[in-house]
Amino acid sequence: MCTSGQQCEDIILDCGKPVNFTYYDNLLGVANRDKHPLVPEPNVALMFKKNGGKTMDVDIDLLEKRLIKAKREKPKSVQLYNQIGNFWRIKGDAQRSIECFRRALAVSPHNAEVLLNLARVLLVQQYLDDATYLARRSLELQPPDRNAWEQYLTLGQIFKAYGHYQEAAVHLRHALELKPDLSEAAEALREVESLPAASIHIYTLLIIICLVLGVLLVVLSSVECDEDSSLVNGQLQRPVQRHFSRAMAMRSLRLNVARNKRC
Numbered sequence: 001m002c003t004s005g006q007q008c009e010d011i012i013l014d015c016g017k018p019v020n021f022t023y024y025d026n027l028l029g030v031a032n033r034d035k036h037p038l039v040p041e042p043n044v045a046l047m048f049k050k051n052g053g054k055t056m057d058v059d060i061d062l063l064e065k066r067l068i069k070a071k072r073e074k075p076k077s078v079q080l081y082n083q084i085g086n087f088w089r090i091k092g093d094a095q096r097s098i099e100c101f102r103r104a105l106a107v108s109p110h111n112a113e114v115l116l117n118l119a120r121v122l123l124v125q126q127y128l129d130d131a132t133y134l135a136r137r138s139l140e141l142q143p144p145d146r147n148a149w150e151q152y153l154t155l156g157q158i159f160k161a162y163g164h165y166q167e168a169a170v171h172l173r174h175a176l177e178l179k180p181d182l183s184e185a186a187e188a189l190r191e192v193e194s195l196p197a198a199s200i201h202i203y204t205l206l207i208i209i210c211l212v213l214g215v216l217l218v219v220l221s222s223v224e225c226d227e228d229s230s231l232v233n234g235q236l237q238r239p240v241q242r243h244f245s246r247a248m249a250m251r252s253l254r255l256n257v258a259r260n261k262r263c
Contacts, residue, residue, distance in 0.1 A: 011068050015081045015100040022105045024118070024134070029127030033098040036125050040092030047086055060090060078104045082114050089121060097121050112141040116150055123158055131158050149178035153185050165192045 024030055045058035067087055070080055085100030101118040104111060119134035135158060139151040156171035172189040176182055
């Protein structure tokens with residue numbers, strides 16, 4: 001497939017020079033793309049199977065040669081950038097994947113499929129906030145005539161990773177409604193539903209307990225302050241009263257002396 005006197009092994013499968021800017025470069029997972037560890041995603045190979053099949057049936061070397069050939073024929077294609085990005089997800093090279101998705105988004109910033117693939121890369125790298133934003137953005141931009149089960153599945157997996165099991169269950173059920181034979185969503189939903197109810201709300205309970213303790217501390221502190229201020233005011237008022245009484249006594253004495261002199 002590689003002709004023109006050049007072997008496929010000599011060609012680097014990338015998406016060209018990294019672009020200078022995309023609307024998603026502010027995301028932490030994108031900004032730190034050169035620091036991500038290698039985390040292979042072998043199941044991504046299923047995306048290249050048109051008629052289904054198992055991951056082991058995908059010849060990765062042959063796939064790479066096909067992508068190199070496609071790059072020769074149409075080097076500036078958003079679809080090709082997306083496919084090469086997914087290829088590097090199989091290999092586990094997040095940096096190369098993200099660079100390809102960035103190039104695709106530089107050309108087509110509202111591409112729901114590319115946004116979702118980028119979200120899944122960042123989910124694997126545990127940038128959950130970024131993954132949530134991108135998955136929701138992908139869902140918003142998904143054409144109405146296309147099934148959005150992948151977006152709901154991804155959101156369910158993200159919330160499961162967060163520990164927000166109720167939200168995860170909602171999205172996983174929605175994914176199954178759109179694609180009933182989605183075993184990945186069914187398995188994740190079983191895991192979420194098998195968790196005890198107490199573990200689902202443990203963080204909420206801890207927050208409530210902390211808030212109650214905080215309120216009690218504030219109330220006790222205010223009561224102590226009121227008592228202290230009352231005590232201080234009482235101590236201050238007594239000398240004033242004494243001073244007032246002495247002044248009155250001295251005035252009365254002076255009046256009496258003046259009267260006696262007149263007499």
